[in-house]
Amino acid sequence: MNPGAVVFDGRVSRIRRVGSAGTLIDITVPRGFVPPKAGQFAQIACGPPSAAFRLRRPFSICRWETGPSGGELGILFSVVGEGSRWLDERRPGDAVNLIGPLGQPYRPLPGRIPILLAGGRGVAPLLLLAEQIAESHPDGLLLYGARDASAIFPTEGCPYPVYRATLDGSVGHAGTAVDLLNAMLRQGGVRRETAALYGCGPMPMLHALSLLAAEASIPVQVSLETTFGCGTGLCAGCAVPLRAREGEETDSFHRYAFACTDGPVFDGARVEWQGIEE
Amino acid sequence: MSPEAGRVDLSVRLGSLTLANPVLCASGTFGYGIEEAEAARRLGAIVTKTVTRESRAGNPPPRIVETPAGMLNSIGLQNVGVVRFVAEKLPALRDIGVPIVVSIGGRSAEDFEAVVERLEDAPGVAAYEVNISCPNVKEGGIEFCQVPSAAAELISRVRKKTMRPVWAKLSPNVTSIGHLGRACEEAGADALTAINTFVGMAVDLERRRPRLPGVTGGLSGPAIRPLALARVRELKRNVSIPIVGVGGIVSGRDALEFLLVGARAVQVGTAHFLRPDQGRIVIEEIDRFLADRSIPSVESWIGTLEEG
Numbered sequence: 001m002n003p004g005a006v007v008f009d010g011r012v013s014r015i016r017r018v019g020s021a022g023t024l025i026d027i028t029v030p031r032g033f034v035p036p037k038a039g040q041f042a043q044i045a046c047g048p049p050s051a052a053f054r055l056r057r058p059f060s061i062c063r064w065e066t067g068p069s070g071g072e073l074g075i076l077f078s079v080v081g082e083g084s085r086w087l088d089e090r091r092p093g094d095a096v097n098l099i100g101p102l103g104q105p106y107r108p109l110p111g112r113i114p115i116l117l118a119g120g121r122g123v124a125p126l127l128l129l130a131e132q133i134a135e136s137h138p139d140g141l142l143l144y145g146a147r148d149a150s151a152i153f154p155t156e157g158c159p160y161p162v163y164r165a166t167l168d169g170s171v172g173h174a175g176t177a178v179d180l181l182n183a184m185l186r187q188g189g190v191r192r193e194t195a196a197l198y199g200c201g202p203m204p205m206l207h208a209l210s211l212l213a214a215e216a217s218i219p220v221q222v223s224l225e226t227t228f229g230c231g232t233g234l235c236a237g238c239a240v241p242l243r244a245r246e247g248e249e250t251d252s253f254h255r256y257a258f259a260c261t262d263g264p265v266f267d268g269a270r271v272e273w274q275g276i277e278e
Numbered sequence: 279m280s281p282e283a284g285r286v287d288l289s290v291r292l293g294s295l296t297l298a299n300p301v302l303c304a305s306g307t308f309g310y311g312i313e314e315a316e317a318a319r320r321l322g323a324i325v326t327k328t329v330t331r332e333s334r335a336g337n338p339p340p341r342i343v344e345t346p347a348g349m350l351n352s353i354g355l356q357n358v359g360v361v362r363f364v365a366e367k368l369p370a371l372r373d374i375g376v377p378i379v380v381s382i383g384g385r386s387a388e389d390f391e392a393v394v395e396r397l398e399d400a401p402g403v404a405a406y407e408v409n410i411s412c413p414n415v416k417e418g419g420i421e422f423c424q425v426p427s428a429a430a431e432l433i434s435r436v437r438k439k440t441m442r443p444v445w446a447k448l449s450p451n452v453t454s455i456g457h458l459g460r461a462c463e464e465a466g467a468d469a470l471t472a473i474n475t476f477v478g479m480a481v482d483l484e485r486r487r488p489r490l491p492g493v494t495g496g497l498s499g500p501a502i503r504p505l506a507l508a509r510v511r512e513l514k515r516n517v518s519i520p521i522v523g524v525g526g527i528v529s530g531r532d533a534l535e536f537l538l539v540g541a542r543a544v545q546v547g548t549a550h551f552l553r554p555d556q557g558r559i560v561i562e563e564i565d566r567f568l569a570d571r572s573i574p575s576v577e578s579w580i581g582t583l584e585e586g
Contacts, residue, residue, distance in 0.1 A: 004314035005554050045552065052529070053347045053500045055551060207526035229342045229349065230551035233313045236306070236327070236353045244481075253333035253358045261313075275338055 005043075005099045005232045008033055012094045013072060020150035021078045022121065023088050026063070027096050029122055030070040034062045034101060038129035039200075039265040042073065042100030043231035046083035050098070050272060057083040058228050058260070059198070062124035063131075064093045073100075075123040076153060102231055106221055106265050108133045112196035114140035116160065117209055119201020123153055125223055126200055134159035141190070145177030145201070177201070178208045185216060192216045197222070199268070203276060210268030220268035224276075226259045235260035240266065241275030286568045287575035288561065290322070291489050292542050293443055293468045294521045295404055297322035297377060300537060300576050301561045303446070304524050304547030305381035305407060306353065307498075310363070311358035312370040317555040322543060324376050326367070328383040328409045333359035337414060343489045344479045348499025349548060350478050352414045352490045355383055360396045368400055377404035379445065387435045394439040395400045404443070408436055408467075411449035411474035413496045420477075423449040437466035445522065447471040448513075449501075456516035463517070471522040471545065475510050476502055486575035498548040500526040514540035515523045528556065530563020535543055537564075540581040545570070 010027040020026050036042075043056040046252040079088050090096065106129050108114060114137050116126040123144055130142060138159075146152045152171065156164045164172030165180040173180040181197075184190040197220040199209045206222040213220035222270030229235030238259035244250045257263065288299035299322040308314065311324035318324050336356025343350045358366065363380075371378050380403050384390040390408065397403055410422035410429055422429050433446055446462040448455055450473040459470050475496025480489040488494075506525020513521050523541030527533050528549040536544045549556040564576065573579055 004316045007553055053548075053552075055344050055349065058487070067542075129404070227340045227342045229351065230554075232551075232554050234307060234309045234554065235342070235551055236309075236336065236356050237335060237351060239339040239341055239356070241338070251333040251359065251362075252335040253356060253362075255335040256356060 005102065006032065007097065007099050010094060010096045010098055012090045012092050014092060015090055018076070019153045023077055023079070025075050025077075025087065025090060026072050027075065027098070028067070028070060028072045033071055034069065034091070034229035035066060036064050036101035036128070037105035038132050039105035039125050040073070040103050041231070041264060042098045043102060043228070044075075044087060045057030045097040046086040054083065055229060056099065056231060057087075058225075058231050060125040060223070062127045064128065067187040076080040076121060076127070078121050084085050099232065103260055103264050104262065106198050106223070108137060109219060112219070113137065113141045113194050115181065115190055115195050115197050116140060117181060117197060117199040117201070118142065118144045119177055120146050120151060120206075121153070121221070122199075123155065124200070126198065127155065127158060129198060130160045132168065133180045143177045143180050143184075144176070145180065145205070176205055176208070178205060178212055181209070182212060192218050197221070197268075206268065207273045210271060210273065213268055221265050222268040222271065223262070223264045224259050224266060224271070228260055231260045233258060241272035242266070242270050243272050245270070284565065284569070286565050286573070287577070288565060290542050290576055290580070292522070295323075295443060296376060297543060299561050299564075300543040300544055300556050301533060301564070302379070302522065302545045303550060303557055304545035305409065307547040307550045308501035310367040310371065311374065311378070312367060314371075314554040315374055317558060318374050318376060320558040320561060321376055323379050323404060324369070324371065324374065325379045325407055325545060326363075326381050327357055328355050328357060328381040328412065329357050329360050329363045330383045330392060331360060331389045333357065338491050340490065340586060341537065343495065345478065345497065346501060348497055348501035350480055350490060350495035350497055351475070352492045352495040354414050355412060357422060360393045364396060364400045368402065372402040377403055379407050381407045381409050381447070383409040383412060383415075383418065386517055388434055389418065389430050390432060391439055394436055398440055405445055405468070406436065406440065407434060407445040407447050407471055409447050409474075411447050411468060413449070413451065413477045413494065414492065420449050420451060423452050423458055426458045429458055430461040430465035433462050433467050435549045436464070443468040445469040445471050448472055449474050450479050450505065450509050456512045459513045459517045463519050469520040470513060470517060471524060472513055473506050473525050475555060476505065478551060498526065502526045503532060507539060510536055510541050511539050527560065530560050530567055533560050533564055534567060534579065537576065537580050537582045540583070542580055
């Protein structure tokens, strides 16, 4: 039986600006917080306990370090609304209440070379993925796309070579990370026979990535961001439309999976992209 | 902790049922009741998400919009259907050891009857909560509540199928919840759950579109608590069967308001999205509040509101 999610009181250990629009916050959490796998997230209460009702916000975990009395996790994010603004205003020593780690992580495919594709702040879980699989998969690459140079978060410490792309062409390849992948497939820098794709970023990017993967017959896993009610499987709010597997018998219930407990990482070939508002 | 905390008698009688404490989860805010088993163990009873005759896919995303002091949802009763519920969910629910109230839904009276028939063979169901108030399905939801006689007809048909307690979950989106409640009482309901969500709407100014694909959704959370409380009071003046109060309860004090007005139990709903174990916190806060005032039991608090 599932005992359920555990609520933790964490504490901000560091917070700093990265790039022009990013914030990296490190939060120490007590013993009992299970070391996260890349792709998992934390549900953070973005406000003091006494504040008016506000749903928790999901954040991908980009860094983890086990310590003597628990651990420290890193969250890389941009301010997009009231919740992330509250988190951005934290200072070292402040309390942060969180639930985690939650959700299904990336499942690295043995024997295939990992090609990580990040769009904007979607780089967060891929940094943790690279760190966690570099030993078993030493030949991976990170293809990192962003709007422009200022929107690129630092990736120092990433064990994989990083190839950048910007929409305005100011840094690296002109275009998206998926355009860059396309070019590398054509030029032989990435070989479809041996690659496995792991993506995180805006929905249109993940849709394009999944289409390209299907055309090239490359396995692809994508981490989807949807509106969450609870993040713990209680509310059924974070529906993701899925296609049935070939030959699989499903009832109508299975048309929608839950991003929080079935995902956020999904097989890109199974996502019914037409059913998702981009 | 006050010296007396933990010595307050938290148990409540709800018709033929006796619950260890008055705090339940609200249908649709706690999954099937097995996702958070540790938290579920502390509740007075578990109310499952609504179960229907056939499985349901639910509504297309997005299904959730946050609003001031609350949220809109349009889930659309996504569930595995009663056959799989009995086979896959009910055994684990029984293992939790807390009374199980199964919320049932359907498009027609026949659907409701079929769900009950299937559940009647299954042991361990303490009561049925008849969901005649979902605002997010095209058929078989809220319209049962629009005409009290239609609600009464449905409740009496469910009543004939079972000896188990039948609760009617009422919508606040009606002209007179008092009339509706009385009709359900006369039709044989053993208790009333009040209230389901309020129909609400939010729009995206940039895209000039509704934020939910179905345009409207059900509003829940602290925003509706005073509205819910007034509905419970109105019902209290119109019926003599027990009322289960629900709407925006987050704290023990919130729950105590409903109990004071006359609800014999309460349901914690949307607050579970902030903390899966919020029900336990509400129970502990009720215990502490009553202990601090030397009130020996929840029963001696229920319905003691002094008006005028």
